[in-house]
Amino acid sequence: MIERNGKKYYPTVGLEIHAELATQSKMFCSCKNDTDEQNPNVNICPVCMAHPGTLPVPNQKAIESVIKVGIAMGAEIANFSEFDRKNYFYPDIPKGYQISQYKYPIVSGGELAGVKITRIHLEEDTATSKHDRGDFSLVDYNRAGVPLMELVTEPVIHDAETAKNFAKELQLLLRTLGVSHANIEKGEMRIEVNVSVSDDPNVLATKVEVKNIGSISAAGKAT
Numbered sequence: 768m769i770e771r772n773g774k775k776y777y778p779t780v781g782l783e784i785h786a787e788l789a790t791q792s793k794m795f796c797s798c799k800n801d802t803d804e805q806n807p808n809v810n811i812c813p814v815c816m817a818h819p820g821t822l823p824v825p826n827q828k829a830i831e832s833v834i835k836v837g838i839a840m841g842a843e844i845a846n847f848s849e850f851d852r853k854n855y856f857y858p859d860i861p862k863g864y865q866i867s868q869y870k871y872p873i874v875s876g877g878e879l880a881g882v883k884i885t886r887i888h889l890e891e892d893t894a895t896s897k898h899d900r901g902d903f904s905l906v907d908y909n910r911a912g913v914p915l916m917e918l919v920t921e922p923v924i925h926d927a928e929t930a931k932n933f934a935k936e937l938q939l940l941l942r943t944l945g946v947s948h949a950n951i952e953k954g955e956m957r958i959e960v961n962v963s964v965s966d967d968p969n970v971l972a973t974k975v976e977v978k979n980i981g982s983i984s985a986a987g988k989a990t
Contacts, residue, residue, distance in 0.1 A: 768925075769964075777968040780930055780990050781922035782882075783959040784937060786947045787892060787913050788832050794891045794914035795823030795866065802953055807907040815891075815912035817862035825850070829914035832946035833873050833889055836916065839940060840884055842877025850889075858906050859894035866891050867917075880936040882929065883921040890915050895954075910954075916947070922963070922971065927987035934958055934983045951982055960989040 769776045790800050796814035804810055814821045837844050848871045854864040867890035874887035894911040898904050918937065924930050938956060941947040949956040958980040965972040977989040 768968075774966060776964050776966055778925055778990065779922050779963045779965070779971055780924040781885075781961045782918075782920045782924065782930060782933065782986075783961065784918045784934065785892075785957045785959075786916045786918070786937075786941055786949055787955045788829050788916055789945070789947050790826055790828045790832070790914055792826060793912040794826050794829055794889070795912060798912065800913050801909070802913075802948075802950075802955060804909050807905070808909060810909045811911070815861065816908060823866060826914055829889060829916075830873065832914075832944075833887055833916055835944050835946055836918075836940065837874030837877060837887055839944060840874075840877030840879050840887075842884060842887070843875045845871060845873050845875065847871060848873050853890075857893070858904065859896050859908075859911070861894065861908060861911055865893070879940065880929075880933045882933045883923055885919040885921050887916060887918045890917060922961070924990065927990040930960065930990040931983050931987040934986055938983075954981075957981070958983070958986040960986055962990065 793800050793815055796812050798812050798815055799810045834844055850866050851869045852864040853867045856863050868888035872886040872888035877884040892910050892913040892915040894906050894908040896904050896906055938949045941949045960977045961974050963971045963974050980986045
C-alpha cells in the first residue's frame with residue numbers, strides 16, 4: 768500500500784521473465800548458441816535467417832530444460848504442446864514473426880518463492896540491434912533463434928521486495944538446474960514488470976508494462 772496526499776493506493780504486479788537457455792545450439796537449427804561471440808553474424812544459417820524453403824526443427828534439450836523448471840516449481844507438464852507464429856515486423860526479427868507458444872504452453876501453474884506461476888513456454892530470441900555507430904542502426908543476427916524461456920507470474924505481487932526476491936530465486940533455480948546462465952548483464956535474463964495501481968485493493972486498474980529491465984534492483988524500482 769502507498770499513501771499519497773492522504774489517499775491510499777494499492778499496487779498489483781505480475782512479472783514476465785525471459786531467460787536464454789544454455790543449449791549448445793539454437794532453438795530450431797544447429798547454429799551455435801554462444802552469448803560470448805564478439806564477431807557479428809557468424810552463428811547464422813538459412814534456417815535462423817528464414818530463407819525460403821527452410822524448416823525449423825525443435826531443440827529437444829531446450830524442451831527438456833523447460834520441463835525441468837516446471838517440475839522444480841511443482842507445475843503441470845503438458846502432454847500436448849505446439850508452437851505458434853507471433854507476427855510483428857521489426858529489423859531484428861528475420862522471419863517477420865517469432866516462433867512462440869500461446870494456447871498450449873509446456874508448463875502451467877506452479878509456484879516459486881510464494882509467487883504463483885501462470886505459465887512457462889518456449890520461443891526464439893531476436894537478433895541484437897545496435898545504435899551506437901552514428902545516425903543508423905546495425906543488426907547482429909547471432910542471437911536470432913536462441914532458445915528463450917518465458918515465465919509469466921500471476922498478478923499477486925504487491926511490493927518491490929517480493930518482486931526482487933522472486934527474480935533472485937528464479938535466477939538461482941535456473942543456475943542450479945543448469946538450464947541457463949541467467950546473467951542479466953549479458954541479456955541472458957530479462958525482466959518485464961506489469962504494474963497496476965488502484966485506490967481499491969479489490970480492483971485492478973490500467974496495466975502499465977515496463978519492458979526489458981536489465982537488473983533485479985531496477986525491477987524493484989519499477990514495481
